[in-house]
Amino acid sequence: MGLKVELKGGERFILGDCLVTNGKQRTRLLIEGNAPILREKDIMTAAQADTPAKRVYLAVQLMYTARDPRLHHETYFILMRDLVQAAPSAWSHIVAVSNHILAGEMYKALKSAKALIAYEKELIDHATRGTSLRRGRQTDRKSA
């Protein structure tokens, strides 16, 4: 049972070691086999990965598309350790990602990493909203 991919005009995706770009028309493809497949909307470039969780996503993505995922394990664990120390409550997401990697289900690992990014955004939003509320009282404080 292959994977059905529907592409808009000019949409790109990664198939194994190649970048495939669609022509002008909409296209439907049926892909069979084991090569890693990443759609344009799922791809994170190094420039886009600017938060701890996005970097984890990028590392998982590198493992998914690399021929030898082992090369990226070390980076992955450094990033994970940083993240779990900064926000221990994210551990359930971290465990989900690691478990999928361990089981070799890289696509599911990417999905879990996406959930991790969403959770991180929630935490950061919460913190920044908190500062803006507190800003009113900052007048009588000295800057650090």
Added chain:
Amino acid sequence: MSDIVLSPGVRSNLLQLQQTSDLITQTQTRLATGKRVNSALDNPINFFTAQGLSVRANDLNALLDAMSTGIDTIQAANNGITAITKLVQSAQALVSQANQTADVNVRATLAAQFNALLPQIDQLAGDAGFNGVNLLGGNDLTITMNEDGTSTVVVGSVNDTTAGDLAINTSANNWATGTDIAAAGTQLSAALTTLRSQAQSLSSNLSTVQIRQDFTKAMINTLNNGADSLTLADSNEEGANLLALQTRQQLSTTALSLAAQADQNVLRLFQ
């Protein structure tokens, strides 16, 4: 019998003393264990989260044990194959010696030596097990990779006996004719090819399990780290921490090496 009556002042002093000694105990426990949250009463959410992390780390440790037993089993089989290969090579030497002589008596002696080698191969194949699993004797090895058992690696067994996969027969006709010797030679080279391909498949299985083992070890470390650093209570603090980490990571070597890795990957095409 008269009771001892405490005045309100004394009673309040006593209460404060008791509270101080409670605090001292708490501080001592924290110092002794290195953990801020030691029981469910200190901070229920953190306690149970941290406990969850530790339990998972323990589960993974159990898996790790199973993996190292698996690795030992594969290595035992690999040692068996190496030893059997040596015996088959000695048998090949006997065949080539027999080819170099026309003396029927010498050939008969060599044929007898050849026959004596075969049971040794069978014995080696029988002894190549570890922990009751012999990959050369028909016992498949299943290694579980995660707790719920959804991911397993099955190392298929072979039957490395002379009557089994190796298919080496005892010397025919005391090697009196060249045809008899040639038949033995053909069987031996086929057996060597079989052994070589079996060793290859074992080593690929071995590296799969070893990669998973390293990954699990690193995962346990991360979990323990998380459980230890679980002193942060509110999401505000975690959010602020994440922002700080975001800035810190921008300048780190990890971010640099991540970018470099992306440049070497197929992702570089996607700009």
